[in-house]
Amino acid sequence: xxxxxxxxxxxTSMDGIARKTLAFNDEAMLCHFNMGKGARxxxxxxxxxxxxxxxxxxxxxxxxxxxxxxxxxAGDSYVFGPHQTHGCEVLEDxxxxxxxxxxxxxxxx
Numbered sequence: 001x002x003x004x005x006x007x008x009x010x011x012t013s014m015d016g017i018a019r020k021t022l023a024f025n026d027e028a029m030l031c032h033f034n035m036g037k038g039a040r041x042x043x044x045x046x047x048x049x050x051x052x053x054x055x056x057x058x059x060x061x062x063x064x065x066x067x068x069x070x071x072x073x074a075g076d077s078y079v080f081g082p083h084q085t086h087g088c089e090v091l092e093d094x095x096x097x098x099x100x101x102x103x104x105x106x107x108x109x
Contacts, residue, residue: 027101071091
């Protein structure tokens with residue numbers, strides 16, 4: 001499977017968040033996100049491990065406790081394990097690349 005970011009329709013079901021699901025199989029999935037300043041992703045968890053890279057911008061990640069809170073800026077990477085509670089506040093317009101393993105069924109498009 002080959003997918004180009006320019007050839008994929010963005011999913012905008014969350015205010016200020018545009019997700020493009022790129023290449024995937026059952027084991028892994030690559031997604032591209034554009035996030036607007038002030039957007040929020042509520043605390044949640046999922047079966048997939050999540051590895052991310054901030055291409056541009058700045059995001060504040062939240063977890064179950066204050067010790068799980070951190071800011072990721074352009075050039076930073078991060079990881080959340082399976083079922084690890086996390087959420088996000090977008091501090092400035094941001095572009096993010098994330099890999100999920102296994103692939104998230106609800107993101108398959």
